[in-house]
Every structure is written in C-alpha cells, then in structure tokens.
Amino acid sequence: MARRSDHTREEIHLMALEAAEAIASQEGLSGLSARKVASKIGYTVGTLYLVFRNLDDLILQVNDRTLSQLYQEMERVSAKPKKPEACILALSHTYIEFASNNTARWSMIYEHVLEDDFVLPAPFQQQVQQMFALVENALRPLGKNKSDREIAQAARALWSGIHGICLLALTRKLDIAGIDSVQDLADTLTVNFLNGFREN
Amino acid sequence: MARRSDHTREEIHLMALEAAEAIASQEGLSGLSARKVASKIGYTVGTLYLVFRNLDDLILQVNDRTLSQLYQEMERVSAKPKKPEACILALSHTYIEFASNNTARWSMIYEHVLEDDFVLPAPFQQQVQQMFALVENALRPLGKNKSDREIAQAARALWSGIHGICLLALTRKLDIAGIDSVQDLADTLTVNFLNGFREN
DNA sequence: CGCATAATTGAACAATGTTCAATATGTGCT
DNA sequence: AGCACATATTGAACATTGTTCAATTATGCG
Missing domain, CATH: 1.10.357.10 (Tetracycline Repressor, domain 2)
Structure with missing residues (x-):
C-alpha cells in the first residue's frame, strides 16, 4: 500500500491526470477506467475519489x-x-x-x-x-x-x-x-x- | 416468456430497432442497453444476440x-x-x-x-x-x-x-x-x- | 400422444463507476 | 520510548454493463 504522505493531494492529482492522458492516448476514452488510472499511479480506486469528484471530473480536467x-x-x-x-x-x-x-x-x-x-x-x-x-x-x-x-x-x-x-x-x-x-x-x-x- | 413463433426473426429485428430508437431518443446513447431494448420488446437479452451480432451492430443499424x-x-x-x-x-x-x-x-x-x-x-x-x-x-x-x-x-x-x-x-x-x-x-x-x- | 427440433431463457462472467466501513500509518504528547 | 489519536488509504460491496451458452420450454410432426 502506498504509504501515507508519500504524495500530497496535489501530487496525486497531477499523477492521475498524467496517467489518464497516457491511457487515453493509447486506448481512447473507452479504455479509460478509474481502476486503470489508480493502479498506474500505485494507488487504489478509492484514493482517486478523494481527489476527483468522479470520472467525469477527471476527464474534464484532462x-x-x-x-x-x-x-x-x-x-x-x-x-x-x-x-x-x-x-x-x-x-x-x-x-x-x-x-x-x-x-x-x-x-x-x-x-x-x-x-x-x-x-x-x-x-x-x-x-x-x-x-x-x-x-x-x-x-x-x-x-x-x-x-x-x-x-x-x-x-x-x-x-x-x-x-x-x-x-x-x-x-x-x-x-x-x-x-x-x-x-x-x-x-x-x-x-x-x-x-x-x-x-x- | 414470449412464445415461440410469436414473431419471426425479421419482426424481432425491426421491433428491436424501433425500441432502441425510442430509448436513444429519450435517454441518449449512454442510456441504451441490451437489457433495456430486450425488455421493451418483451424478450430477454439472449434473444437480441440471435438477431444482432452485438450492441455495436444494433447501434450501427439504428x-x-x-x-x-x-x-x-x-x-x-x-x-x-x-x-x-x-x-x-x-x-x-x-x-x-x-x-x-x-x-x-x-x-x-x-x-x-x-x-x-x-x-x-x-x-x-x-x-x-x-x-x-x-x-x-x-x-x-x-x-x-x-x-x-x-x-x-x-x-x-x-x-x-x-x-x-x-x-x-x-x-x-x-x-x-x-x-x-x-x-x-x-x-x-x-x-x-x-x-x-x-x-x- | 410423444418425441424431436428449435426458439427462448436467464444464470454466469468479467468489467464498469461509486461508496464507505475498516485498516494501516504517521504524528504528537506524555 | 510508548501510547493514542487522527487521517490517508484501502478494498470489499453494490448495481449495472456486454456477452455467452447450457438448460428449459413450446411447437409441429409423425
């Protein structure tokens, strides 16, 4: 498990956006999923929802x-x-x-x-x-x-x-x-x- | 259960297309699902897959x-x-x-x-x-x-x-x-x- | 009437978004 | 140093998705 305070909220936020961009570039919107983004940055789904309201929110920011x-x-x-x-x-x-x-x-x-x-x-x-x-x-x-x-x-x-x-x-x-x-x-x-x- | 030969394949095909159009008109593409179309025409999912290769096929025909x-x-x-x-x-x-x-x-x-x-x-x-x-x-x-x-x-x-x-x-x-x-x-x-x- | 044929079902699987009680971890106080 | 509190993180749970296919059920024929 990613240890507490390994990254600030802001860092996680940015990492998630970059991971999402990479996934979207390769697999398109339909290949983008919360779990994929989470695992790519070494966190689990739950964490993503601490930083984004929902997937739509993340996509809009990307x-x-x-x-x-x-x-x-x-x-x-x-x-x-x-x-x-x-x-x-x-x-x-x-x-x-x-x-x-x-x-x-x-x-x-x-x-x-x-x-x-x-x-x-x-x-x-x-x-x-x-x-x-x-x-x-x-x-x-x-x-x-x-x-x-x-x-x-x-x-x-x-x-x-x-x-x-x-x-x-x-x-x-x-x-x-x-x-x-x-x-x-x-x-x-x-x-x-x-x-x-x-x-x- | 819809009785055998209530409708021909062609009839089911057409009914499904019309049902899908109605659903899409009201709820958009994201509101369209195989189970919804099936239940709307009084059949179950399985039947839909006898008539369409998959959902993409149905959508393309709509x-x-x-x-x-x-x-x-x-x-x-x-x-x-x-x-x-x-x-x-x-x-x-x-x-x-x-x-x-x-x-x-x-x-x-x-x-x-x-x-x-x-x-x-x-x-x-x-x-x-x-x-x-x-x-x-x-x-x-x-x-x-x-x-x-x-x-x-x-x-x-x-x-x-x-x-x-x-x-x-x-x-x-x-x-x-x-x-x-x-x-x-x-x-x-x-x-x-x-x-x-x-x-x- | 019963049997074979084929139409129809719906349980099963993997994957989805989203939530939230439970757990692990760091911090600060004594 | 040890203990307790606060909170960051988890991951199981739920509903819903597309898709498959063995099981079931209705029909027409002999």
Missing part, C-alpha cells in the same frame, strides 16, 4: 489540459507575423496537425458527452474563447468595415467548419483518408470562405 | 435508419426547384432542423466510435455519399468551369463545415445557444463560402 496544449501551439504559430490569409491557413494546419498527432486525446474532448443539465466549467469556456480570439484577430484585417459581432460570428463559423472537417475525417465517418486530404479539405473551406469574406 | 430519414428530408427539399444558393441554404436548414429535432439520435451517429480496424458497412458509406451528392448537384451550377473533383471537394468541405457548426452548437461545446444562432452561423459559413466559390 480535456482542459489538452485544449490548453492545443491553444499554446496555435498561439505560437499566430505570433509569427504573416499576412492574414496565411495566418488563418497556418492556424488551421496547426489545429489539424495537433488533432492528427493526438487523435485519441483530441477526440476525447468531443466524445465526452455532458449531462443534460451540466454547464461547462468557466476555465473550459475561456479556453474556447481564447482560441476563437486568435482566429478573430487574423480575420479582422480582412474585414475592416465589419463590426466586432460580425468578426466574431465569422471566426466561429469558419473554425467550427474546420473542426467539422477534422472530426469527420479523423473519426473516419467521411470517405477520405490521410492527413493531407484533411488539410486539402480545410484549405478549400478556408480559401473560399476568405474569398467571400474579404472586402473589395 | 444510425443507418436515422441517416436514411435525414437524407429523405434533404432530398424532398432539394427536389423543389430553387436557385443554387437558395438550395444550399435550404439543405443546410433542413440538416440543422433535423439535428435539432432529433438531437439524441443524430448525435448517436457521431458519438458511436468505431474500433480501430473497423470499416464502415457499405450501406452506411453510400448514405453519406448520397447526401454529398445533393450538395454537389446544388453546387455545380455555381462552378461551371470547375472539375467534378473540385465540386466534390467543395461539397465535402462546406458540408463538413455545416456539420461541425451543428455539432459544436448542439453538444453545447460552443458558447452559443438556440437553433436560430446555429442557423445564423451556418448561413455565415455558407454565404461567404459561396461568394468565394462562385465564378465571375
């Missing part, structure tokens, strides 16, 4: 970390100065590449379905908004006469669209294969959308 | 029926003569309305994750291609100089995009609410995309 990683990669790309169109294409490529390299964890964000009454935790919502903000910033120079509301709307539309392509392709519900064709599809959506969106 | 319904509604809309842009907007509205009115069953198509090695049954693939065909047909008049490949690519890109909007909105991963805003978002995507896609 997803939050994944989203955070994705955001950081996008921010890094977005920081390099580029023409607006190139910036959006680069963001889209980064998104797709992340989803492609971390398919299991990325899918988990969307596979995990919330209870009917459940409201997303604030940090999670903020992550999403931060991501949209990157797209909005890149979009703004292309629509100088457009209102903030229109820019926000466009960013959401375009990004949800890219997300949809990514999702259908990587979950193999679409009859396409390979990361290149995903990129191509996303480029098609982006280029045509920007052509229509751009003013002049 | 999804196939859902997709078929969706396709029929879209085809009905697509049959009425309209200008290309109006046609695509109408198709998108139909899609969103169906997803909105049958959220649980529609989500189930995408929530149900396939094994790594699993290949989608041919009928399922055909359904998807049929749906894309409707979009392609509406798109063709707008891109008279474009190749079939380009049209197909555009249809997939746009439609996956609309799907993405629908999915993020209805699963509440986006910070928007209500069917109207979903329609608005989808319209934004469509209108800008078509503006960019259209030739002249």
Whole structure:
C-alpha cells in the first residue's frame, strides 16, 4: 500500500491526470477506467475519489489540459507575423496537425458527452474563447468595415467548419483518408470562405 | 416468456430497432442497453444476440435508419426547384432542423466510435455519399468551369463545415445557444463560402 | 400422444463507476 | 520510548454493463 504522505493531494492529482492522458492516448476514452488510472499511479480506486469528484471530473480536467496544449501551439504559430490569409491557413494546419498527432486525446474532448443539465466549467469556456480570439484577430484585417459581432460570428463559423472537417475525417465517418486530404479539405473551406469574406 | 413463433426473426429485428430508437431518443446513447431494448420488446437479452451480432451492430443499424430519414428530408427539399444558393441554404436548414429535432439520435451517429480496424458497412458509406451528392448537384451550377473533383471537394468541405457548426452548437461545446444562432452561423459559413466559390 | 427440433431463457462472467466501513500509518504528547 | 489519536488509504460491496451458452420450454410432426 502506498504509504501515507508519500504524495500530497496535489501530487496525486497531477499523477492521475498524467496517467489518464497516457491511457487515453493509447486506448481512447473507452479504455479509460478509474481502476486503470489508480493502479498506474500505485494507488487504489478509492484514493482517486478523494481527489476527483468522479470520472467525469477527471476527464474534464484532462480535456482542459489538452485544449490548453492545443491553444499554446496555435498561439505560437499566430505570433509569427504573416499576412492574414496565411495566418488563418497556418492556424488551421496547426489545429489539424495537433488533432492528427493526438487523435485519441483530441477526440476525447468531443466524445465526452455532458449531462443534460451540466454547464461547462468557466476555465473550459475561456479556453474556447481564447482560441476563437486568435482566429478573430487574423480575420479582422480582412474585414475592416465589419463590426466586432460580425468578426466574431465569422471566426466561429469558419473554425467550427474546420473542426467539422477534422472530426469527420479523423473519426473516419467521411470517405477520405490521410492527413493531407484533411488539410486539402480545410484549405478549400478556408480559401473560399476568405474569398467571400474579404472586402473589395 | 414470449412464445415461440410469436414473431419471426425479421419482426424481432425491426421491433428491436424501433425500441432502441425510442430509448436513444429519450435517454441518449449512454442510456441504451441490451437489457433495456430486450425488455421493451418483451424478450430477454439472449434473444437480441440471435438477431444482432452485438450492441455495436444494433447501434450501427439504428444510425443507418436515422441517416436514411435525414437524407429523405434533404432530398424532398432539394427536389423543389430553387436557385443554387437558395438550395444550399435550404439543405443546410433542413440538416440543422433535423439535428435539432432529433438531437439524441443524430448525435448517436457521431458519438458511436468505431474500433480501430473497423470499416464502415457499405450501406452506411453510400448514405453519406448520397447526401454529398445533393450538395454537389446544388453546387455545380455555381462552378461551371470547375472539375467534378473540385465540386466534390467543395461539397465535402462546406458540408463538413455545416456539420461541425451543428455539432459544436448542439453538444453545447460552443458558447452559443438556440437553433436560430446555429442557423445564423451556418448561413455565415455558407454565404461567404459561396461568394468565394462562385465564378465571375 | 410423444418425441424431436428449435426458439427462448436467464444464470454466469468479467468489467464498469461509486461508496464507505475498516485498516494501516504517521504524528504528537506524555 | 510508548501510547493514542487522527487521517490517508484501502478494498470489499453494490448495481449495472456486454456477452455467452447450457438448460428449459413450446411447437409441429409423425
């Protein structure tokens, strides 16, 4: 038995999240179980429930970390100065590449379905908004006469669209294969959308 | 006990699919269990396994029926003569309305994750291609100089995009609410995309 | 009427999330 | 040093899941 005070609550918390990430990466959401996570960090199920409210809680926190990683990669790309169109294409490529390299964890964000009454935790919502903000910033120079509301709307539309392509392709519900064709599809959506969106 | 020959295999098969649809509509995929379906049609678990290979098989068949319904509604809309842009907007509205009115069953198509090695049954693939065909047909008049490949690519890109909007909105991963805003978002995507896609 | 055939059952198994009394362990006090 | 208290950790228990298959029961035929 793990001896008392071998690890603080915080340490156990972190260890569990990392273990869960490893399991989810290899076996997907359906392969993730409380007992597996517990045994991987050298504790038993009970301990997990001292640190997380339940499995949903743990999954939500793993997803939050994944989203955070994705955001950081996008921010890094977005920081390099580029023409607006190139910036959006680069963001889209980064998104797709992340989803492609971390398919299991990325899918988990969307596979995990919330209870009917459940409201997303604030940090999670903020992550999403931060991501949209990157797209909005890149979009703004292309629509100088457009209102903030229109820019926000466009960013959401375009990004949800890219997300949809990514999702259908990587979950193999679409009859396409390979990361290149995903990129191509996303480029098609982006280029045509920007052509229509751009003013002049 | 249900008496022998009360129902043929085919009847049991159909009853099970309908029962599963009802359960899924009310409780979602996670509320669907073999025992629930069985008891709802007055049989026991064992019987279900004479008619379906396993639960995944049953779910896949339910999804196939859902997709078929969706396709029929879209085809009905697509049959009425309209200008290309109006046609695509109408198709998108139909899609969103169906997803909105049958959220649980529609989500189930995408929530149900396939094994790594699993290949989608041919009928399922055909359904998807049929749906894309409707979009392609509406798109063709707008891109008279474009190749079939380009049209197909555009249809997939746009439609996956609309799907993405629908999915993020209805699963509440986006910070928007209500069917109207979903329609608005989808319209934004469509209108800008078509503006960019259209030739002249 | 009885027997063979086949339809239907439901007990059994392994695995799941979750709880909580019981136990092991470290800390502090005398 | 030893003892007692507090608490970290456990793991057995429960309900539920998918899936299998020997046992049972109803039916139609001879």
